[in-house]
Amino acid sequence: xxxxxxxxxxxxxxxxxxxxxxxxxxxxxxxxxxxxxxxxxxxxxxxxxxxxxxxxxxxxxxxxxxxxxxxxxxxxxxxxxxxxxxxxxxxxxxxxxxxxxxxxxxxxxxxxxxxxxxxxxxxxxxxxxxxxxxxxxxxxxxxxxxxxxxxxxxxxxxxxxxxxxxxxxxxxxxxxxxxxxxxxxxxxxxxxxxxxxxxxxxxxxxxxxxxxxxxxxxxxxxxxxxxxxxxxxxxxxxxxxxxxxxxxxxxxxxxxxxxxxxxxxxxxxxxxxxxxxxxxxxxxxxxxxxxxxxxxxxxxxxxxxxxxxxxxxxxxxxxxxxxxxxxxxxxxxxxxxxxxxxxxxxxxxxxxxxxxxxxxxxxxxxxxxxxxxxxxxxxxxxxxxxxxxxxxxxxxxxxxxxxxxxxxxxxxxxxxxxxxxxxxxxxxxxxxxxxxxxxxxxxxxxxxxxxxxxxxxxxxxxxxxxxxxxxxxxxxxxxxxxxxxxxxxxxxxxxxxxxxxxxxxxxxxxxxxxxxxxxxxxxxxxxxxxxxxxxxxxxxxxxxxxxxxxxxxxxxxxxx
Numbered sequence: 001x002x003x004x005x006x007x008x009x010x011x012x013x014x015x016x017x018x019x020x021x022x023x024x025x026x027x028x029x030x031x032x033x034x035x036x037x038x039x040x041x042x043x044x045x046x047x048x049x050x051x052x053x054x055x056x057x058x059x060x061x062x063x064x065x066x067x068x069x070x071x072x073x074x075x076x077x078x079x080x081x082x083x084x085x086x087x088x089x090x091x092x093x094x095x096x097x098x099x100x101x102x103x104x105x106x107x108x109x110x111x112x113x114x115x116x117x118x119x120x121x122x123x124x125x126x127x128x129x130x131x132x133x134x135x136x137x138x139x140x141x142x143x144x145x146x147x148x149x150x151x152x153x154x155x156x157x158x159x160x161x162x163x164x165x166x167x168x169x170x171x172x173x174x175x176x177x178x179x180x181x182x183x184x185x186x187x188x189x190x191x192x193x194x195x196x197x198x199x200x201x202x203x204x205x206x207x208x209x210x211x212x213x214x215x216x217x218x219x220x221x222x223x224x225x226x227x228x229x230x231x232x233x234x235x236x237x238x239x240x241x242x243x244x245x246x247x248x249x250x251x252x253x254x255x256x257x258x259x260x261x262x263x264x265x266x267x268x269x270x271x272x273x274x275x276x277x278x279x280x281x282x283x284x285x286x287x288x289x290x291x292x293x294x295x296x297x298x299x300x301x302x303x304x305x306x307x308x309x310x311x312x313x314x315x316x317x318x319x320x321x322x323x324x325x326x327x328x329x330x331x332x333x334x335x336x337x338x339x340x341x342x343x344x345x346x347x348x349x350x351x352x353x354x355x356x357x358x359x360x361x362x363x364x365x366x367x368x369x370x371x372x373x374x375x376x377x378x379x380x381x382x383x384x385x386x387x388x389x390x391x392x393x394x395x396x397x398x399x400x401x402x403x404x405x406x407x408x409x410x411x412x413x414x415x416x417x418x419x420x421x422x423x424x425x426x427x428x429x430x431x432x433x434x435x436x437x438x439x440x441x442x443x444x445x446x447x448x449x450x451x452x453x454x455x456x457x458x459x460x461x462x463x464x465x466x467x468x469x470x471x472x473x474x475x476x477x478x479x480x481x482x483x484x485x486x487x488x489x490x491x492x493x494x495x496x497x498x499x500x501x502x503x504x505x506x507x508x509x510x511x512x513x514x515x516x517x518x519x520x521x522x523x524x525x526x527x528x529x530x531x532x533x534x535x536x537x538x539x540x541x542x543x544x545x546x547x548x549x550x551x552x553x554x555x556x557x558x559x560x
Contacts, residue, residue: 001177007036009180014079014106016086018093020140020147022121023111024160024168025087031169033085042087047074055089072098079105090143094150103155103393107179109172110154115140117162152484153392155179157385178386182411190403192410196330196417198424201350205330205413207406211357212243212318216251219289219316222352226314227254229279231302232293233262236320239363244293244318255291256282260298264449264456267301267336269345275305286310289352295321295368296328296456300343303334307349314352320360322372323457326379326412329354331420331433341515342444348424356413358405370493371457373398374464376408377489379415381464382432385536387411392488399492432538435464435530442515443498446507454501461489465496470552471531474544481535498556509553513546 001009015032017025026042033040047070048054058067072095078086079101086106092098093108102108113121118140156175160168191208206218219228228248232241237259248255258278260266279290290313292302299317306315317329335346361369376398380388390411397404416433423429443462447453468482486496495501516527527549529541 001181003036003173006173006177006180007038010083010107012083014084014086015176016079016088016102016106016108017111018088018102018108018151018154019090019111019113019160020118020143020151021090022118023090023113024121024165025111027165028111028160028168028172029085029087031165032172035169035173036085039082039084040087041078041084043071043075043078043092044087044089046078047071047089050074068095071095076101090147093154094147099150099153107156107176108154109156109158109176110151111158111160111168111172112148112151113160115144117160118144120162148480149484149487152480155389155393157389175386179390182386182390182407190406192406194330194410194413194417196350197421198332198350203350203352203354205354205356205417207325207356207358207409207413209357209359209406211355212240212360213247215244215318215355216247216253218353218355219248219253219291220251222289222314222316223287225287227284227288228256228291228316229282229284229288230255230257230291230293231260231275231298231305232257233260233266233295233298235262236294236298240293240320240360244291256284260301262294262297263451264297264337264444267297267343269336269338272301272305272336275301276309279305279309284309284313286313288313290315291318292316292329293318293320294324295319296324299324299328300333300335300346303332303349303351304336304346307334307347312349315349317351317354319354319356321364322361322369322409323375324372325356325358325361325409326372327375327416327433329356330413330416332424337449342449350424354413356409358401358409361401361405368455368457369399371455371461373492374457374461374489374494376412377485378433378435378460378464379412381468381485381532381535382415382435382538383536384411384415385534387415388488388535395488395492431528431540432530435467435532435538442512443501443503443507445515446505446511447501447503450504453504458495458501461494462496462498462501465489466498466556467529467531469556470529471533473552474531474541474548476539476541477532477534481532485535507557509550509557512553513550516549 017029019025030040044055051058068091071089071092075088075092075098119137156179158171158175194205196203196205241257245255258275260271290302290306292299292315299319303315306313319325319329332348332350334349335343338344377391380391394404398408419429419433443454443459465486468485471477472479472482489496526543529544530538531541532538
């Protein structure tokens with residue numbers, strides 16, 4: 001994105017730099033404004049000019065509360081005047097009214113710096129009233145502990161490291177461009193489309209409202225002569241089957257329905273055999289379609305049946321849970337469970353079409369919706385920090401099933417589509433999509449796949465938080481990032497600790513480790529973990545010492 005296009009996409013909004021003293025807001029802001037052709041204003045300079053005294057003098061004569069109130073009023077006035085790049089004081093963003101004003105007027109950018117970098121910078125100037133103390137180092141650490149969690153709610157985060165200011169400006173421009181791209185609206189009908197580009201097996205994921213009623217028109221484009229073998233579960237069928245079959249009837253598309261019991265236990269060899277025999281008995285041909293109407297269980301089972309029936313039938317995914325819409329319906333991983341572990345019997349078999357009808361989520365129990373949201377968060381943690389930031393700002397609209405929901409699903413599907421296109425059969429990069437799952441699959445095995453105890457997305461939430469804490473323990477990630485991840489998951493009601501789950505029997509570190517060894521990512525008897533160096537910076541970690549894993553698990557299982 002060019003600089004001129006970036007300014008155009010800002011649509012008159014200002015860029016507001018926030019961060020602690022010494023983070024470089026004024027120096028970076030001045031250069032950023034010059035680069036983008038915008039006015040630059042330093043809020044502290046404006047305050048000093050209006051008061052006719054320096055900020056240390058204002059603190060001395062009137063105290064900090066007086067200064068903060070004046071700071072709030074000055075920022076409010078500045079943001080009413082014109083589009084600009086505004087550098088705020090270190091404490092400005094701590095004021096809730098100011099944060100709201102900034103959110104309404106522009107895009108907030110946090111310039112994040114480490115303690116040592118900050119202290120090297122602030123020691124060059126003596127006009128820092130908050131550091132006039134016996135131990136300025138400790139004062140700075142206390143301020144960081146207090147303020148960084150609030151700064152983290154800014155729209156955009158950029159590391160302000162030592163080096164040329166122009167390098168930080170480049171990072172700000174890049175992060176702004178990524179953020180603005182995330183804001184790209186779907187079309188006027190609130191319909192989005194993601195293309196999964198896999199050679200001669202490419203397909204589309206269509207996301208929108210009330211797609212079930214139009215399903216036949218999409219299916220007919222695949223093959224107007226194909227009949228549909230619809231596989232669903234009893235709960236989903238009660239809500240949505242009539243809409244789908246009504247659409248097919250309008251187009252005179254032959255169909256039969258195969259209704260199963262809901263729950264993870266349906267992903268068994270017995271039910272797989274039952275579905276295959278039923279579809280064959282109904283005389284569906286290889287050129288016909290298997291249509292999976294349901295959540296991840298139905299999609300996984302139906303897809304595996306399609307992969308095996310007549311050595312490969314085409315199939316259509318119509319996912320009805322948030323988790324399946326953003327995860328299992330895209331990418332072609334199909335499987336059933338074994339007594340030895342989850343998804344150990346399966347095949348890679350890409351669908352021909354995915355229809356993600358967000359209206360189907362209106363009937364989804366809130367627990368299931370929350371569980372699906374954990375998978376949405378996963379995409380931000382893997383390699384898209386801007387998306388995680390966006391979710392922090394938009395989670396309420398997502399949970400209201402507002403326009404942000406379609407966008408969250410679109411971004412999630414697009415992220416997975418790109419990874420799948422590069423690594424379809426999970427030989428390398430695609431393993432990143434299993435962030436935390438080494439822990440999670442073990443939990444599901446130990447609770448006997450009982451959805452009353454644990455649904456998959458809840459396990460994903462717990463194990464992503466575990467992966468973050470394990471990453472901190474191994475020295476890969478800062479503890480503040482781990483705390484931020486847990487805080488976001490907790491804010492929507494998701495569990496973040498193993499002990500948050502009411503397991504049917506006591507769980508030991510040894511039993512969890514044993515279950516982990518049945519994970520599909522085990523290579524040559526060695527565990528593989530997906531860990532993080534930071535939010536949006538996941539990586540594949542192999543050969544981790546078993547003793548370190550046991551030590552960590554014992555700590556996680558300890559009572560508060």
